[in-house]
Amino acid sequence: MFIHRYPQKNKWAELVKRPILKKEKVSEIIAEIFKEVEKNGDEALLTYSQKFDSAELNTVIVSQNEIDEAGNSVSDELKAAIQKAKENITQFHTSQQAGIQKIETTQEVICWRENRGIEKVGIYIPGGTAPLFSTVLMLAIPAQLAGCSEIILCTPPDKKGNINPAILYAAQLCGVTRIFKAGGAQAVAAMTLGTESIPNVYKIFGPGNQYVVAAKEYAQNYGVAIDMPAGPSEVLVIADEKAVPEFCAADLLSQAEHGSDSQVIFISTDLKIMEETIEEINQQIKKLPRNGMAQQSLDNSHFMIVKTLEEAVDFSNVYAPEHLILAVKDFEKYIPSIRNAGSVFLGNYACESAGDYASGTNHTLPTNGFAKNYSGVSLDSYVKKITFQYLSKQGLKNLGKTIEIMAEAEGLSAHKNAVSIRLKK
Amino acid sequence: MFIHRYPQKNKWAELVKRPILKKEKVSEIIAEIFKEVEKNGDEALLTYSQKFDSAELNTVIVSQNEIDEAGNSVSDELKAAIQKAKENITQFHTSQQAGIQKIETTQEVICWRENRGIEKVGIYIPGGTAPLFSTVLMLAIPAQLAGCSEIILCTPPDKKGNINPAILYAAQLCGVTRIFKAGGAQAVAAMTLGTESIPNVYKIFGPGNQYVVAAKEYAQNYGVAIDMPAGPSEVLVIADEKAVPEFCAADLLSQAEHGSDSQVIFISTDLKIMEETIEEINQQIKKLPRNGMAQQSLDNSHFMIVKTLEEAVDFSNVYAPEHLILAVKDFEKYIPSIRNAGSVFLGNYACESAGDYASGTNHTLPTNGFAKNYSGVSLDSYVKKITFQYLSKQGLKNLGKTIEIMAEAEGLSAHKNAVSIRLKK
Numbered sequence: 001m002f003i004h005r006y007p008q009k010n011k012w013a014e015l016v017k018r019p020i021l022k023k024e025k026v027s028e029i030i031a032e033i034f035k036e037v038e039k040n041g042d043e044a045l046l047t048y049s050q051k052f053d054s055a056e057l058n059t060v061i062v063s064q065n066e067i068d069e070a071g072n073s074v075s076d077e078l079k080a081a082i083q084k085a086k087e088n089i090t091q092f093h094t095s096q097q098a099g100i101q102k103i104e105t106t107q108e109v110i111c112w113r114e115n116r117g118i119e120k121v122g123i124y125i126p127g128g129t130a131p132l133f134s135t136v137l138m139l140a141i142p143a144q145l146a147g148c149s150e151i152i153l154c155t156p157p158d159k160k161g162n163i164n165p166a167i168l169y170a171a172q173l174c175g176v177t178r179i180f181k182a183g184g185a186q187a188v189a190a191m192t193l194g195t196e197s198i199p200n201v202y203k204i205f206g207p208g209n210q211y212v213v214a215a216k217e218y219a220q221n222y223g224v225a226i227d228m229p230a231g232p233s234e235v236l237v238i239a240d241e242k243a244v245p246e247f248c249a250a251d252l253l254s255q256a257e258h259g260s261d262s263q264v265i266f267i268s269t270d271l272k273i274m275e276e277t278i279e280e281i282n283q284q285i286k287k288l289p290r291n292g293m294a295q296q297s298l299d300n301s302h303f304m305i306v307k308t309l310e311e312a313v314d315f316s317n318v319y320a321p322e323h324l325i326l327a328v329k330d331f332e333k334y335i336p337s338i339r340n341a342g343s344v345f346l347g348n349y350a351c352e353s354a355g356d357y358a359s360g361t362n363h364t365l366p367t368n369g370f371a372k373n374y375s376g377v378s379l380d381s382y383v384k385k386i387t388f389q390y391l392s393k394q395g396l397k398n399l400g401k402t403i404e405i406m407a408e409a410e411g412l413s414a415h416k417n418a419v420s421i422r423l424k425k
Numbered sequence: 426m427f428i429h430r431y432p433q434k435n436k437w438a439e440l441v442k443r444p445i446l447k448k449e450k451v452s453e454i455i456a457e458i459f460k461e462v463e464k465n466g467d468e469a470l471l472t473y474s475q476k477f478d479s480a481e482l483n484t485v486i487v488s489q490n491e492i493d494e495a496g497n498s499v500s501d502e503l504k505a506a507i508q509k510a511k512e513n514i515t516q517f518h519t520s521q522q523a524g525i526q527k528i529e530t531t532q533e534v535i536c537w538r539e540n541r542g543i544e545k546v547g548i549y550i551p552g553g554t555a556p557l558f559s560t561v562l563m564l565a566i567p568a569q570l571a572g573c574s575e576i577i578l579c580t581p582p583d584k585k586g587n588i589n590p591a592i593l594y595a596a597q598l599c600g601v602t603r604i605f606k607a608g609g610a611q612a613v614a615a616m617t618l619g620t621e622s623i624p625n626v627y628k629i630f631g632p633g634n635q636y637v638v639a640a641k642e643y644a645q646n647y648g649v650a651i652d653m654p655a656g657p658s659e660v661l662v663i664a665d666e667k668a669v670p671e672f673c674a675a676d677l678l679s680q681a682e683h684g685s686d687s688q689v690i691f692i693s694t695d696l697k698i699m700e701e702t703i704e705e706i707n708q709q710i711k712k713l714p715r716n717g718m719a720q721q722s723l724d725n726s727h728f729m730i731v732k733t734l735e736e737a738v739d740f741s742n743v744y745a746p747e748h749l750i751l752a753v754k755d756f757e758k759y760i761p762s763i764r765n766a767g768s769v770f771l772g773n774y775a776c777e778s779a780g781d782y783a784s785g786t787n788h789t790l791p792t793n794g795f796a797k798n799y800s801g802v803s804l805d806s807y808v809k810k811i812t813f814q815y816l817s818k819q820g821l822k823n824l825g826k827t828i829e830i831m832a833e834a835e836g837l838s839a840h841k842n843a844v845s846i847r848l849k850k
Contacts, residue, residue, distance in 0.1 A: 081830040088530035088824075095528045096538070103520045105513035105785035113521070116764050118798050130836045166834055202798040220654070225798040229648070246850070250843040257839040284846075288839050331815075338811065339541050346815040351843040354816055357831045358824055360530035361812040373543050373627040373650040375810040385800040386763065387786040390756075390771040391779055399513075399783055405506040406782045409591055411555045414682040414713050418675040418776040421709075425671070 001278070004304045015302055016319040018231060018368050019261060026214045034189045034218060041195035048186040053127070055161045055181070060190075060197050062163060062179040070168035082170055085137055085358040092360030093142045096379035108395030115383040117147030118225075120199060122191035123176070124206035124216075127156035127183055131164035132207070136171050138362050138377065139205045139227075144175035146382035150199060151176050154191060156183020184208070185215035192219040203227070205364070205377065227377055231368025234263035235352060236321035238312045239277070241270040243327035244348050248273070249280030251325055251351055252301070253294055260296035263367075265319065267304045267312040274303055313337045320371035323352050342371045396422055426703070429729045440727055441744040443656060443793050444686060451639045459614045459643060466620035473611040478552070480586045480606070485615075485622050487588060487604040495593035507595055510562055510783035517785030518567045521804035533820030540808040542572030543650075545624060547616035548601070549631035549641075552581035552608055556589035557632070559781065561596050563788050563802065564630045569600035571807030575624060576601050579616060581608020609633070610640035617644040628652070630789070630802065652802055656793025659688035660777055661746035663737045664702070666695040668752035669773050673698070674705030676750055676777055677726070678719055685721035690744065692729045692737040699728055738762045745796040748777050767796045821847055 007015060036044045042060055049055045074082075102112040123139045125132055136153065143151045153176045155163055163181060171179050180198050182190055188208075194200030203225040204216055216226045235255035239248050252264050268274040281298065285291050306312050313334050316324055320340035328334065331346045338344060342365030343355055355361045364377035391399070400419045407415035432440060461469045467485055474480045499507075527537040548564045550557055561578065568576045578601045580588055588606060596604050605623050607615055613633075619625030628650040629641055641651045660680035664673050677689050693699040706723065710716050731737050738759050741749055745765035753759065756771045763769060767790030768780055780786045789802035816824070825844045832840035 077830055078834050081827045081834075084531075084824075084827045085831060088534070091530045092528050092536050095526055098523075101520055103517050103785065105516045106509075109513070109779070109784050111517050111785045113803070114760070119764060132835060134831055134835060223654070223794060223798075225795075229645070244850070246846055247843070250839065250846045254837070254839040254843045257837060284839075284842065288842075289836075290838065294839065335539070335813070339544060340809070341811055343812040343814070346813060347817075349818050349821040349847055350814050350816045351821070351847060353828050353832055353840040353843045354534070354821065354824060355812070355814055356828075356840060358827045359534050359814050359816065360528065360536045361814055366809075369648060370650075371809065371811075373648075373809070375808075376812060378538070378810060378812075380805065380810070383800075384765070384791075384796065384798070385803060385805070386766050386796075387768040387780070387801060387803075388760070388771060389768070389775050389780055389784050389786055391775045391784065392772075393774050396774040396776070396779065399509075399779060402506045402509045402783045403778050403781075405502055406510060406559055407778055409503050409506075410557060410559060411714075412679070412682060413715065414675065414679040414709075414719065415778040415781060417709065417713075418672070418679045418778045421671055421675045422774055422776060425669070 001298055002302050004302060006307060007304060012315060012318050018263065026211055030185050030211065030214050030218045033185045033215070034193065037186055037189035037195065038193050042197050045182045045186055045190055045195065048184070049157065049181065052184055053156045054159045055157045057157065057161050057181055060180045060182050062168065062181060067168050067172050067179070070165035073165045074169045078166060079169065082133065082137070082173065086141060086173060088358055088360035089137055089141045090145065093145050093379050097145070106395065106399045108392040109389070109399050111387065111389045113385045113387050115385055117149070117383055118203050119148065120150040120201040121148045121382060122201035122204045123151065123153045124187055124204065124208055124212060125153060125155040125167060126208045126212065127158070131166050133166040133170040134357050134363065135207065136167055137174055138364050140171060140174035140176050142377065142379045143382050146379055148382055150201065152178045152180065152191065152199060152201060154180045154182045154187035157181040185211040188212060188215035188219055192222050192224050227364060227381055228366055228374045229368070229370055232261040232263055233258045234322040234367055235325065236265040236267065236316050236319060236323070237325040237327060238309065238316065239266065239268040239270065239273050240309060240328040241273060242329040243273050245273055245276035245280045247348055247351070248277045248327055249284050252281060253284055253288065254353055255323070256294035256297035257288060257290040260293050262297040264297055264301035265321065267306055267315060269306060269309055269312065271305055274305060278303065309334060310337070316341065320369045322365045322367045322371060325352060340371045342366045342376050426723055427727050429727060431732060432729060437740060437743050443688065451636055455610050455636065455639045455643045458610045458640070459618065462611055462614035462620065463618050467622050470607050470611055470615060470620065473609065474582065474606065477609055478581045479584045480582045482582065482586050482606055485605045485607050487593065487606060492593050492597050492604070495590035498590045499594045503591060504594065507558065507562065507598065511566060511598060513783055513785035514562055514566045515570065518570050518804050522570070531820065531824045533817040534814070534824055536812065536814045538810045538812050540810055542574070542808055543628050544573065545575040545626040546573045546807060547626035547629045548576065548578045549612055549629065549633055549637060550578060550580040550592060551633050551637065552583070556591050558591040558595040559788065560632065561592055562599055565596065565599035565601050567802065567804045568807050571804055573807055575626065577603045577605065577616065577624060577626060579605045579607045579612035582606040610636040613637060613640035613644055617647050617649050652789060652806055653791055653799045654795055657686040657688055658683045659747040659792055660750065661690040661692065661741050661744060661748070662750040662752060663734065663741065664691065664693040664695070664698050665734060665753040666698060667754040668698050670698055670701035670705045672773055672776070673702045673752055674709050678706060678709055678713065679778055680748070681719035681722035682713060682715040685718050687722040689722055689726035690746070692731055692740060694731060694734055694737065696730055699730060703728065734759060735762070741766065745794045747790045747792045747796065750777060765796045767791050767801050
């Protein structure tokens with residue numbers, strides 16, 4: 001934990017630095033995996049599952065029977081929670097649907113956009129200790145709303161060759177069309193290249209370890225789009241004298257428990273609030289099952305005292321956090337000043353967990369400073385916006401001269417002629 | 426020119442193939458250029474200008490004096506045309522501005538999105554024979570509308586060290602904040618890394634040759650976003666018996682004149698229309714100054730006769746053209762079936778040139794089949810959509826149980842605790 005009192009602006013560049021991700025090392029491994037999957041398809045995936053997941057599989061396909069059984073083994077309580085979250089996520093993402101708005105830019109020249117779902121999308125859900133069924137909701141719900149016709153999901157099996165039932169339940173609930181047992185870079189390779197069982201897709205979504213991240217980048221060489229570049233998860237909490245140290249500590253810890261590379265930043269205008277928050281962290285962390293990871297993350301965290309909330313927001317804009325919690329009284333006042341952030345949580349009761357699971361916003365957000373140039377996942381991530389234009393004969397007459405003059409000035413005679421020949425007719 | 430009569434569906438995969446772009450060769454050159462620009466900044470740019478543009482420069486900065494002089498040397502007629510185009514482009518892109526829509530997903534749980542312009546963007550405009558001031562309009566107007574605070578433009582100088590006046594005029598008219606004389610991969614490197622004169626930016630837009638395209642891809646390794654992946658320009662024209670062969674020929678030629686690698690496809694349900702279109706092409710091409718390039722492009726073009734317009738649209742969806750012209754009578758009928766295209770031109774008077782210059786739609790569009798998973802440039806390309814949420818104490822009470830159950834099922838106790846600790850208070 002690093003504590004900074006009134007850090008100078010010229011120190012900020014140092015403070016906003018993220019850990020450097022080593023890419024070079026894995027790139028050869030990724031290229032090899034893609035080559036293997038391209039050559040041997042499903043067979044390659046089964047061999048990798050044996051190697052990396054210690055699972056003996058006959059097929060990568062998850063059967064309808066497995067999905068039905070999963071439905072039976074998820075508790076009614078969890079099902080109800082997942083359904084409630086689904087409702088809210090659906091409601092918020094439905095509000096992102098844009099109607100068709102026809103604009104007559106010049107008389108009888110009419111332009112508009114229409115959205116079309118990307119036909120085939122792939123969702124990757126990591127395995128490991130935490131079964132991230134919440135990410136299934138976040139990535140499948142907008143895909144279905146967007147009208148994507150093929151929504152496939154790949155996730156690694158456990159040692160017995162099974163997928164966590166909550167993942168299967170969420171997937172079928174949210175319109176995933178096919179589920180496959182495949183993990184890591186090889187799953188990304190399969191969704192990029194296609195195998196006998198797994199169709200290739202046009203865009204790949206979802207989190208993962210450094211191999212998955214590198215594989216998604218590599219997939220772009222094959223013309224596949226990805227949701228966004230990735231990095232470790234982050235939270236920046238800004239607290240004034242009305243913040244509640246217990247709550248701040250809990251929010252910082254909920255970020256820290258993600259992993260030892262999680263980024264945690266706390267900025268306050270109030271020394272007492274900061275001291276109490278640190279004290280609270282030291283108390284609360286003891287009770288956490290994942291306290292080892294949380295402690296490692298906290299060891300690298302920054303706690304800052306600044307003079308004004310304006311300065312805190314300025315720093316946040318330079319850092320560009322994935323999650324920004326404004327635990328301040330007059331949060332409305334600071335909203336217009338927020339320029340770079342993935343998702344913003346306002347007041348003392350908007351904890352990050354709300355957005356992580358169930359409030360309705362998407363939890364797939366730009367990390368690593370990418371909030372400066374990328375948005376989080378939304379309905380937009382699943383559609384292409386196609387422009388349309390209709391010009392009547394009169395419409396072209398109204399605009400023709402303008403086009404002819406510009407085309408000529410650019411030295412593109414055929415462009416000009418496409419207008420002239422019509423005007424002459 | 427390849428002519429296909431009623432091609433079988435199993436031949437389509439062959440017909441939609443794009444020319445393969447050789448990437449490998451240039452990647453070492455790009456890496457070297459980035460290293461050079463990182464090390465020597467402006468000095469490297471001046472040396473490259475000498476080498477590649479045969480221009481002796483003292484500075485890469487375009488002075489206000491040069492911009493003012495450019496204004497004087499552009500004809501009033503061209504100025505008026507540029508202003509008219511600017512009006513239409515502004516009107517259409519303004520219509521893409523999304524208002525704030527607050528959604529109460531659960532009682533007292535309120536979620537919304539707000540747009541923020543990407544703070545620093547860079548526009549690349551190629552040099553060469555055609556001064557692409559129209560691309561300045563297409564890339565700077567939405568940047569200004571989005572509220573990007575720094576909008577820089579790089580373009581190579583001619584041998585005398587000058588920039589085409591129409592480019593300078595359009596840039597200052599559309600809110601470009603700074604203009605630099607730098608071309609090719611080195612300009613992209615400068616906008617990525619920054620030099621003494623050129624600020625680094627968060628997103629780079631604009632067309633270019635294979636070096637520029639490769640440099641934009643390479644820039645992503647430094648966390649810079651780009652507008653979209655690139656390839657040669659394309660048009661697909663669908664014509665029924667009501668199409669006008671003269672117009673179709675003119676549209677195909679206006680695409681073909683872009684360059685020898687331009688992709689041109691013509692599909693008709695009417696043999697006579699196709700034959701007359703080919704005849705018209707042979708007549709019209711004679712009068713074109715760029716007929717050498719156009720002929721090379723046409724040599725690789727496909728002309729197809731199909732049985733129905735539905736089949737033509739199906740083929741188009743598989744090809745995913747940058748530009749799709751529906752020169753058919755009942756074009757409305759086919760709009761819902763269009764799934765993959767960059768921009769669509771409807772009827773006999775909506776020529777591609779209209780959208781290239783002045784109707785209001787953006788002409789920076791996905792090529793090379795990327796219309797399957799990417800949209801063209803729009804206002805969206807210049808903003809981040811930040812999600813916000815406010816939960817009152819009661820709001821968290823209403824949703825808390827759902828969050829707690831899900832967090833627990835994912836094994837993330839600290840996430841659960843961030844809710845529990847608030848509900849207990």
